[in-house]
Amino acid sequence: MSLKRFVLTLLLASLWAGCVVAADGDVVFKREGQEGTTPPAVFPHWIHRIRYRCYACHASLFEMKAGAVRITMDDIMAGKFCGVCHNGKTAWAVTFETCARCHKGQ
Amino acid sequence: MMVGCLMVMLLTGCQAATRQKMLSLVFDGATPTPPPPTRRLRRDLLREIETLQEQLRQAREESALAQQGPARAAEAQTPAAPARPIEQARTWDEAAKLLPSSDDMPDWVKAVSDGVIAPKPGLDPQAAREPVLPLDVELVPADDPTYAVLFRHEPHTAWLSCANCHPAIFQMKRGADTITMDKITEGKYCGVCHGKVAFSADACARCHQAMATP
Structure with a gap:
């Protein structure tokens, strides 16, 4: 009985640990659109931070406060916000092949 | 002899300046016309424009470097890191x-x-670093000086530009904002970053030096 409980606790703990993968500063965006198949975008702050200083993006491209600005895919495709870099030149381009790199939900 | 003289006159007459001299020698009232711009004049002007453009470019570079400070100048010259x-x-x-x-x-x-x-x-690959500011600011609470904080600009400016924090988060004047731990844990002042993308308020002694364990 106690062994079962231990195994169950271990299983639950590992599941919980598996969910908490977000690092400091990661942003899970809220989707304004209808509930659909596309999960919300998760912005991995750490990936960008190991490559750029704060002032490379803040506050010229993005406000300091997470979620302060409404970002649409049209904006990104027009070269604004993420699209300033994610254009296939500085960083990987936003295409139908790369949706899931951001839209993975949490 | 006459043919030779005519040839010389014709040849010299072809040049604008000498033609003018010859005409005024033979005819009265030959109006002196301004000489058309010669090739040499145009070349000189082009050279002058080039020199001025070069001077302007150098002056612009110098003023940009002077604004950026020595740190930026050094950074601009270093090649891309692996x-x-x-x-x-x-x-x-x-x-x-x-x-x-x-x-x-x-x-x-x-x-x-x-x-x-x-x-x-x-x-931009040529983007220059913001200058690091070696300015320490001591913030001493009036009610309990043991909780004094030595705020160091240096580590902050390694990451941030002045405009990232001033004046939206902190006014420029020291002591103009009343900063409390409650406000920080609510996400104001230091709490805008600390506890989110920088170390949390749990690390007391990193700001309140008197709380450091010996």
Whole structure:
């Protein structure tokens, strides 16, 4: 009985640990659109931070406060916000092949 | 003889300046016309324009360097750094293992000073670093001086520009804002970053030096 409980606790703990993968500063965006198949975008702050200083993006491209600005895919495709870099030149381009790199939900 | 003289006159007459002399010698009232711009004059003007453009370019470069300070000038000359191992990390867990830590939290300032990461100052490869400000500010609470904080601009300006914090988060004048721990834990003042993308308020002694254990 106690062994079962231990195994169950271990299983639950590992599941919980598996969910908490977000690092400091990661942003899970809220989707304004209808509930659909596309999960919300998760912005991995750490990936960008190991490559750029704060002032490379803040506050010229993005406000300091997470979620302060409404970002649409049209904006990104027009070269604004993420699209300033994610254009296939500085960083990987936003295409139908790369949706899931951001839209993975949490 | 006459033919020779005529040939000489015809040849010399073809040149604008001598033609004028010849005409005024033979005919009265031959109006002196201004000589058309010669090739030499045009060439000189072009050279002058080139020299001025060069001077303007140099002056612009010098003023840009003077504004940026020595740190930026040095940075602009250094070649692009090679990719760091941490840049190959696919997950945060992988990256976190490579980062130095203090108080069980990633030490981002040490990561830069140790060269574990080399975050670029801008998207443009020629973008220059913001100057690092070696200014310490002592903030002493009136009611309890033991909780004095020595705020160091230096580690902050390694990451941030002045405009990232001033004046939206902190007014420029020291003591103009009443900063409390409650406000910080609510996400105001230091709490805009600390507890989110920088070490949390749990690491008391990193700001309140008197609380450091000997």
